[in-house]
Amino acid sequence: xxxxxxxxxxxxxxxxxxxxxxxxxxxxxxxxxxxxxxxxxxxxxxxxxxxxxxxxxxxxxxxxxxxxxxxxxxxxxxxxxxxxxxxxxxxxxxxxxxxxxxxxxxxxxxxxxxxxxxxxxxxxxxxxxxxxxxxxxxxxxxxxxxxxxxxxxxxxxxxxxxxxxxxxxxxxxxxxxxxxxxxxxxxxxxxxxxxxxxxxxxxxxxxxxxxxxxxxxxxxxxxxxxxxxxxxxxxxxxxxxxxxxxxxxxxxxxxxxxxxxxxxxxxxxxxxxxxxxxxxxxxxxxxxxxxxxxxxxxxxxxxxxxxxxxxxxxxxxxxxxxxxxxxxxxxxxxxxxxxxxxxxxxxxxxxxxxxxxxxxxxxxxxxxxxxxxxxxxxxxxxxxxxxxxxxxxxxxxxxxxxxxxxxxxxxxxxxxxxxxxxxxxxxxxxxxxxxxxxxxxxxxxxxxxxxxxxxxxxxxxxxxxxx
RNA sequence: GGCCCGUUCGUCUAUCGGUUAGGACGUCAGGUUUUCAACCUGAAAAGAGGGGUUCGACUCCCCUACGGGCUACCA
Numbered sequence: 001x002x003x004x005x006x007x008x009x010x011x012x013x014x015x016x017x018x019x020x021x022x023x024x025x026x027x028x029x030x031x032x033x034x035x036x037x038x039x040x041x042x043x044x045x046x047x048x049x050x051x052x053x054x055x056x057x058x059x060x061x062x063x064x065x066x067x068x069x070x071x072x073x074x075x076x077x078x079x080x081x082x083x084x085x086x087x088x089x090x091x092x093x094x095x096x097x098x099x100x101x102x103x104x105x106x107x108x109x110x111x112x113x114x115x116x117x118x119x120x121x122x123x124x125x126x127x128x129x130x131x132x133x134x135x136x137x138x139x140x141x142x143x144x145x146x147x148x149x150x151x152x153x154x155x156x157x158x159x160x161x162x163x164x165x166x167x168x169x170x171x172x173x174x175x176x177x178x179x180x181x182x183x184x185x186x187x188x189x190x191x192x193x194x195x196x197x198x199x200x201x202x203x204x205x206x207x208x209x210x211x212x213x214x215x216x217x218x219x220x221x222x223x224x225x226x227x228x229x230x231x232x233x234x235x236x237x238x239x240x241x242x243x244x245x246x247x248x249x250x251x252x253x254x255x256x257x258x259x260x261x262x263x264x265x266x267x268x269x270x271x272x273x274x275x276x277x278x279x280x281x282x283x284x285x286x287x288x289x290x291x292x293x294x295x296x297x298x299x300x301x302x303x304x305x306x307x308x309x310x311x312x313x314x315x316x317x318x319x320x321x322x323x324x325x326x327x328x329x330x331x332x333x334x335x336x337x338x339x340x341x342x343x344x345x346x347x348x349x350x351x352x353x354x355x356x357x358x359x360x361x362x363x364x365x366x367x368x369x370x371x372x373x374x375x376x377x378x379x380x381x382x383x384x385x386x387x388x389x390x391x392x393x394x395x396x397x398x399x400x401x402x403x404x405x406x407x408x409x410x411x412x413x414x415x416x417x418x419x420x421x422x423x424x425x426x427x428x429x430x431x432x433x434x435x436x437x438x439x440x441x442x443x444x445x446x447x448x449x450x451x452x453x454x455x456x457x458x459x460x461x462x463x464x465x466x467x
Numbered sequence: 468g469g470c471c472c473g474u475u476c477g478u479c480u481a482u483c484g485g486u487u488a489g490g491a492c493g494u495c496a497g498g499u500u501u502u503c504a505a506c507c508u509g510a511a512a513a514g515a516g517g518g519g520u521u522c523g524a525c526u527c528c529c530c531u532a533c534g535g536g537c538u539a540c541c542a
Contacts, residue, residue: 022498047542073495077542104540120469121538141540168470168538176540183542191532207471207537224499231535268491272480275490294473297535301478304492355504365504384470 005037006197009063009070010077010187012044013055016248017062017298020232023266027229028200030267030288040194041070044079062249064258067281073262075194076185084181086187087219088142088174093269097174098220100127100143101136122170129333135242138178144214146171152210157227157290159203164210172211184208188215196224200428203228227290230270232298252305254332256359258324261309268308270298278311310357318349328359 007028011021032039041058045051046405060074090096107123114121125143147166154162181189191199199209206228216223253261264279271294273279313321322345326337337345345352345366358360448458 010542014542026492044542051542054537100540107540115468117469122469139540143540154471162471164471170538173540178540180540182540187542203472204536210471211537230473233535234479269479275481277479277491295474299478301492304479307492 003197005032005035006040007032007037007198008040008042008191008194010042010044010190010201012050012057013059014047014050015051016058016250016367018248019252019266021059022062022066022249022262022271023232024201024229025068026066027227027264027271027288027293028198029070030284031198031200031290034285034288037197038076039068039073040072040196042075042077042190042194043407044183045076046081046181046183050122051078058248058250062271065253066263067251068389075190080190080193081181083193084186084189085175085179088181088185090173091144091215091218092142094218095145097144098125098128098130098171099135099140099144100125100141100171100173101138102127103138103139115175121166126170128171139172142175143173144218145173146214147424151446153212154206154213154226156206157211157225157229158295159206159228159441162206162210164207169214170212172214172274174215184211184398185215186220188212189448190220191224192216192219192221198225198227200229201230227293228340229293230295231428232269233297233299235299235301248435253328256311256328256332256361258312258359259306260316261312262304264312265305266346267310269300270294272396273417277310280315306357313356313358313362316353316354318346321353322346322349325359329363332359 009021009025009028011017011025017025041063041398043051043056045056055076076385088097092099102123102125110123111121127140128143128145146169150166151224152164152166152169154164155186156162164330172184173182175181178256181319188197209226209228213223215221217290249262253259259282263284265283267279268277269282270291271288273292276283276287279287326346331335352362355365
């Protein structure tokens with residue numbers, strides 16, 4: 001009987017859920033969910049000074065937006081301190097760990113001397129094999145007894161077989177002198193206790209895996225399957241950092257990317273399934289595997305994100321999309337829509353969605369529908385209008401100012417005007433829009449058609465563009 | 468410094484010894500179009516460098532360069 005897959009996402013709550021973390025979470029989620037396994041969430045909050053509840057909230061919110069649901073409750077690593085310490089003492093009792101009374105001052109001096117002598121700075125504690133009778137009456141740390149020869153092989157699903165010489169491993173601290181466990185111990189104990197079978201995490205932990213394996217070995221616990229994935233880099237190829245736009249998941253939400261598009265993009269970043277670029281969640285779940293993950297770091301590319309987002313917006317059904325849109329409007333702090341606006345969007349969504357890559361774009365394309373009535377000209381913008389727009393404006397102003405223009409009336413005025421200027425009806429759309437909205441750019445015949453209620457024309461245009 | 472990992476078009480990638488090195492985003496040029504957009508067609512664009520192994524290397528090995536990571540009583 002195959003063992004059930006259990007993965008986990010274990011961020012430290014020291015900031016927002018950044019894009020690299022979001023991808024790690026996604027990979028873990030896809031792997032577990034695609035195999036009927038469990039996806040757990042553990043907050044690594046043992047660093048009390050840097051951990052904040054706000055950060056935890058931001059991480060949960062980010063995961064929620066991305067639709068990455070986890071099984072069970074959120075585990076707080078800090079809650080496990082007693083258990084972690086227990087394991088450290090068990091190791092001590094088993095003789096796989098020892099008390100080290102070396103002061104930080106002593107260690108520092110040792111390192112400095114080693115550095116100047118050009119030797120390894122790994123600290124070799126003199127207390128490793130010391131007799132208990134020589135123990136000092138001062139605070140001590142508990143260090144693991146690392147193997148001193150041989151090699152440790154990390155069988156990594158992404159990186160392959162990685163061999164580390166054991167003389168590169170030091171007797172790392174398990175329990176600090178104040179009795180608190182160190183991260184390296186906590187992860188291992190928690191992963192074991194939570195029944196994690198597959199550890200999928202950033203490759204900055206690759207070397208740590210060797211250290212952690214010492215603990216698994218000493219406790220005689222089964223080692224999980226490792227998969228160390230390359231980190232995401234910024235557009236300049238450097239590690240993603242706050243300086244060059246390492247944004248949190250929430251920023252992307254507020255920028256109006258649909259979660260489905262983000263999932264697709266993030267999944268495709270560093271992972272591939274042949275030449276498939278655009279795919280649904282169901283496909284990702286079915287296809288995702290560890291073999292498809294590349295070994296080199298990928299750069300975050302907003303253009304591609306936009307493209308994929310656009311494809312997802314176009315592929316979402318009208319009702320669901322509108323739901324998402326209003327949700328975005330709420331999250332990004334805009335006013336909630338009126339019934340009129342909702343009704344307008346109902347009519348327009350089917351053709352609007354083909355042209356928008358993000359929610360703000362969708363809103364922009366729907367300007368005529370969403371803008372409040374009556375539509376009045378913007379005096380300031382009107383000064384910059386071209387002559388055609390200006391004359392349309394003067395023609396239309398009476399109709400607009402009473403606030404109750406009818407579509408027939410408007411269309412009639414436009415047709416007459418078009419005739420007098422020997423222009424096609426369509427060519428008027430731009431200047432007209434500029435005149436009405438005070439915007440000189442991105443006029444849209446679609447918008448006009450929608451305003452005029454000419455949905456048949458719209459449908460025809462739309463069909464034509466697709467064939 | 469020591470150790471570990473990586474390197475295919477600008478970007479994300481396919482290729483798992485034999486291909487005119489494929490796709491996607493972006494870019495550029497045309498086309499269609501009732502303005503944009505969408506859509507259609509086409510173009511430019513890549514195996515870091517050097518050695519091997521092999522009948523044959525992007526694929527395997529070594530060296531160099533560059534990038535990244537780890538080397539804490541941080542996570």
